[in-house]
Amino acid sequence: xxxxxxxxxxxxxxxxxxxxxxxxxxxxxxxxxxxxxxxxxxxxxxxxxxxxxxxxxxxxxxxxxxxxxxxxxxxxxxxxxxxxxxxxxxxxxxxxxxxxxxxxxxxxxxxxxxxxxxxxxxxxxxxxxxxxxxxxxxxxxxxxxxxxxxxxxxxxxxxxxxxxxxxxxxxxxxxxxxxxxxxxxxxxxxxxxxxxxxxxxxxxxxxxxxxxxxxxxxxxxxxxxxxxxxxxxxxxxxxxxxxxxxxxxxxxxxxxxxxxxxxxxxxxxxxxxxxxxxxxxxxxxxxxxxxxxxxxxxxxxxxxxxxxxxxxxxxxxxxxxxxxxxxxxxxxxxxxxxxxxxxxxxxxxxxxxxxxxxxxxxxxxxxxxxxxxxxxxxxxxxxxxxxxxxxxxxxxxxxxxxxxxxxxxxxxxxxxxxxxxxxxxxxxxxxxxxxxxxxxxxxxxxxxxxxxxxxxxxxxxxxxxxxxxxxxxxxxxxxxxxxxxx
Numbered sequence: 001x002x003x004x005x006x007x008x009x010x011x012x013x014x015x016x017x018x019x020x021x022x023x024x025x026x027x028x029x030x031x032x033x034x035x036x037x038x039x040x041x042x043x044x045x046x047x048x049x050x051x052x053x054x055x056x057x058x059x060x061x062x063x064x065x066x067x068x069x070x071x072x073x074x075x076x077x078x079x080x081x082x083x084x085x086x087x088x089x090x091x092x093x094x095x096x097x098x099x100x101x102x103x104x105x106x107x108x109x110x111x112x113x114x115x116x117x118x119x120x121x122x123x124x125x126x127x128x129x130x131x132x133x134x135x136x137x138x139x140x141x142x143x144x145x146x147x148x149x150x151x152x153x154x155x156x157x158x159x160x161x162x163x164x165x166x167x168x169x170x171x172x173x174x175x176x177x178x179x180x181x182x183x184x185x186x187x188x189x190x191x192x193x194x195x196x197x198x199x200x201x202x203x204x205x206x207x208x209x210x211x212x213x214x215x216x217x218x219x220x221x222x223x224x225x226x227x228x229x230x231x232x233x234x235x236x237x238x239x240x241x242x243x244x245x246x247x248x249x250x251x252x253x254x255x256x257x258x259x260x261x262x263x264x265x266x267x268x269x270x271x272x273x274x275x276x277x278x279x280x281x282x283x284x285x286x287x288x289x290x291x292x293x294x295x296x297x298x299x300x301x302x303x304x305x306x307x308x309x310x311x312x313x314x315x316x317x318x319x320x321x322x323x324x325x326x327x328x329x330x331x332x333x334x335x336x337x338x339x340x341x342x343x344x345x346x347x348x349x350x351x352x353x354x355x356x357x358x359x360x361x362x363x364x365x366x367x368x369x370x371x372x373x374x375x376x377x378x379x380x381x382x383x384x385x386x387x388x389x390x391x392x393x394x395x396x397x398x399x400x401x402x403x404x405x406x407x408x409x410x411x412x413x414x415x416x417x418x419x420x421x422x423x424x425x426x427x428x429x430x431x432x433x434x435x436x437x438x439x440x441x442x443x444x445x446x447x448x449x450x451x452x453x454x455x456x457x458x459x460x461x462x463x464x465x466x467x468x469x470x471x472x473x474x475x476x477x478x479x480x481x482x483x484x485x486x
Contacts, residue, residue, distance in 0.1 A: 015060060015362070020370065020372075026377040029047075030376070033381055034382070037385050037387040040390065041387055041389065049377055060366055061363070068359035072352060072411055076414045078348070079418060082341070083421050086337075110462075113459035114459040114460075115463070117467075120302070121467040122467060125467075127299060130298040131295075139299055158277075190281045193279060196222040196223065197281065197282035200218040200219035226274075232255050238264055239254070345418050349415070355411070359408060370399070
């Protein structure tokens with residue numbers, strides 16, 4: 001603002017006695033008037049040249065005055081605009097906005113936890129209903145997929161190694177050809193055994209006897225298939241030893257003709273190892289996801305829903321607390337903003353004083369130029385004239401507005417506005433504290449950690465209440481349906 005006022009004052013060039021005298025040609029007119037001894041000795045009124053000089057001085061004074069007034073009015077408008085933007089109502093709205101944001105955040109997280117609790121209770125009810133209808137008295141044991149994969153890879157490696165040694169004697173490619181054949185055989189044994197335990201073996205014990213109509217035949221068929229497959233592997237090895245050019249398609253007729261016609265001890269061991277691996281895989285398939293169909297899924301769904309509840313509770317402490325603290329910090333800069341605005345007012349006050357000082361300096365400059373120009377006119381007149389000069393030549397011509405200047409009304413208005421703004425800013429924090437005491441108690445004095453714990457409790461209770469209402473409505477509907485005449 002100071003630089004703006006300096007630029008405004010620089011619009012009128014510096015006023016010097018030489019410049020002012022040249023404008024009205026004071027020396028020339030002074031000597032010209034003296035040829036006729038003008039002004040006459042008895043004159044009490046200034047000469048025409050002096051009147052012209054005074055008119056020019058008043059014109060320059062008006063320009064300087066208008067320039068200073070315009071700069072001060074601009075400053076006044078700027079301060080008034082800042083005052084309108086920086087109001088108590090704005091801070092009250094800011095506090096209410098922060099409070100609403102905090103409450104909305106708490107409600108949103110509380111609603112999420114409430115829904116998680118409701119889902120967990122519903123999954124627990126479904127799990128309990130499953131146990132009742134399927135006569136389960138204990139929770140299933142569900143293995144992790146890493147453990148299941150490890151359990152299947154280890155037998156695959158062991159059987160492949162053993163079978164590779166057995167087939168190495170019968171393969172024309174030696175150990176490499178035997179290992180390739182062994183890996184394929186081992187993978188099929190493990191897959192068939194795991195499928196046997198996972199699918200028909202579990203459904204054979206289902207409470208619904210209708211599942212036995214398909215599960216038992218499939219169970220027996222898979223066992224027969226595993227045994228026939230391993231017998232075929234033993235026969236295939238012996239055929240390769242007898243004739244390396246033997247084809248796998250020739251194995252099936254031989255097995256069907258005489259399944260037990262295996263003479264080599266290693267071939268018999270090959271059959272036995274394959275059956276043992278398939279049996280071990282069947283045991284793992286039977287118990288990996290719970291020994292009863294659907295039991296493991298129901299139990300896992302319940303545990304996942306409950307784990308989601310615990311995860312949501314932990315997320316309150318990890319995410320919600322920092323989010324609330326970040327929101328609350330928005331009100332902590334409230335007094336600092338007032339102090340910063342007060343500092344801005346001090347700069348505006350300095351700018352107003354600078355405009356006033358510049359105005360007074362320009363007036364003093366104009367006053368000196370006026371007196372010097374008048375002196376130049378009179379000295380030239382005195383040198384030429386032959387008569388006595390008029391009495392007023394011994395006195396300076398007084399211009400009240402210039403020689404007895406008064407304070408700028410615009411400057412007083414700016415200073416009064418600044419003083420009023422300073423009082424308002426000094427009192428605003430206390431006024432806001434008083435008016436918004438209850439809201440600030442929540443925003444600033446809230447025990448966020450305690451509030452989060454209470455929110456957890458309220459959300460859990462709300463989720464439980466919603467679940468109980470849902471259950472009551474369901475039982476009411478069941479009772480009404482049972483009471484309907486048929």
